[in-house]
Amino acid sequence: MPRVFGTDGVRGLANGQLTAELALDLSVAAARVLADRGEFQGHRPLAVVGRDTRISGQFLEHAVVAGLASAGVDVLRLRVLPTPAVAYMTEALGADLGVVISASHNPMPDNGIKFLARGGHKLDDAVEKLIEQRLAEEWDRPVGGHVGRVTPYATPVEEYVGHLVGTLNRSLEGIKVVLDCAHGAAYEAGPRALRAAGAEVVAIGVEPDGLNINEDCGSTHLASLQAAVVEHGADAGFALDGDADRCLAVDHEGNTVDGDQILAILAIGMAETGHLAKNTVVATVMSNLGFVQAMRAAGVGVRQTKVGDRYVLEAMRVSGYSLGGEQSGHVIMSEHATTGDGILTALHVLQRMAATGQSLQSLASVVTRLPQVLVNVPDVDKSRADDDAVLAAAIAEEEAALGDSGRVLLRPSGTEQLVRVMVEAATQEEAVSVAGRLADVVKRQLSL
DSSP states (O other): OOOOOBTTBEEEEBTTTBOHHHHHHHHHHHHHHHHHTTTTTTSOOEEEEEEOSOTHHHHHHHHHHHHHHHTTOEEEEEEEOOHHHHHHHHHHTTOSEEEEEOOTTSOTTEEEEEEEETTTEEOOHHHHHHHHHHTTOOOOOOOGGGSOOEEEOSOHHHHHHHHHHHTOSSOOTTOEEEEEOTTSTTTTHHHHHHHHTTOEEEEESOOOOSSOTTTTOGGGOOHHHHHHHHHHTOSEEEEEOTTSSOEEEEETTOOEEOHHHHHHHHHHHHHHHTOSGGGEEEEETTSOHHHHHHHHHHTOEEEEEOSSHHHHHHHHHHHTOSEEEOTTSOEEETTTOSSOOHHHHHHHHHHHHHHHOOOHHHHHTTOOOOOEEEEEEESBOGGGTTTOHHHHHHHHHHHHHHGGGOEEEEEEOSSSSEEEEEEEOSSHHHHHHHHHHHHHHHHHHHBO
16 A cells, blocks of 8 residues: 655645545544554543644545544544644643644645644654554444544633643733734634734734635745735734744844744743753754854754654654754744644744843844755755765865855755755855755766
8 A cells, every 4th residue: 555644644635635535544544543552441532623724624524523433432623723722632631632634834725634642742653554554444333322422622722822821921012913824724823822912913814715725825925924014013923834833933124034043032042041951952954054053152052853843853752852943934842832833933932022122133133044055956866865975075075165154965855856955155156156066966976
């Protein structure tokens, strides 16, 4: 059977690759695997199910709920709710399983299904593999009173907002902020949380119609947010993605504040208050060298992982770190959440502004972003990228010339037959030049 689960659950074109039948079968298989592992011993199993605003989420939600209930699992329907809120409710309600129906920042026609284990954590790869193996198997179906009960849960937004505001230790009164909710899952919870924390909020991207999620808005399209911040004279703006597990920001002049800068702001603040575990922040190898340099200057350690929030999460869980994230704005604060949470991130950046009296622009300036150039080299044998001596010598020569003012990173693509050449340097021209030379070496040495 081909692999069904990707790096972040099951995702694809809704009613294309991701059908109602597959959604139902996945839910049945997940329930059976967890039952066989003894997860439900001594009690009736309970699951919570939430979704984003995509119109396809309606039929997929019904399919997931039907599959779980037919397998004897009681289901609480959370309806439209951010991914981190579903994770929170999974833990808060003591559920055995959480299910999120969302394709995050993907275009509207896509959708996805992500399963969360007890406590709100992503299922292990081994468990996902077992679920795949059980798809479409014959099984003994419960009957009579042994089937699951399905109940709408009345107050998930209120409880999640209460949790978010409860993580703060000061009011945000006096701060004006624009929040772009991408017509997505946070269209209600996002503005409510920021207002409950005391901020004056101008909310945009809060009119979902099932079709407009992520459309020219949210964290993948910052132009609307930048214009709104300047128009309303706001102190800052934040843009969420469709399921609100990440955010990017803009300062009062409309300048972008990326995930590296957000992570730096939070890391320095947490280090000052003693909340940064092991005085270390987790980032990926794609984080800008300017971020690493800023952390070094602030006396904060940086643990770097492979690209992908799953690797950031893994490093945080294994080593007990409390903060990690990516350039994309996927920031994880493990003291308060089990996954990235865009609303939580925005609240804590705003709290840092309130605590210091500094503007977002001033706080973000701690990171001087070096020019970064990424070149994709297609039609090469990516399996030889780490072993070619000529390529290794070319990289070493360029790195020596760059010194402390730049770096080189070669990454074989995980899904395509290509190699990515990333270069950071003191100037854009130098980065382009180095990347071009190395791309030529990759083509010569690794051509198919």
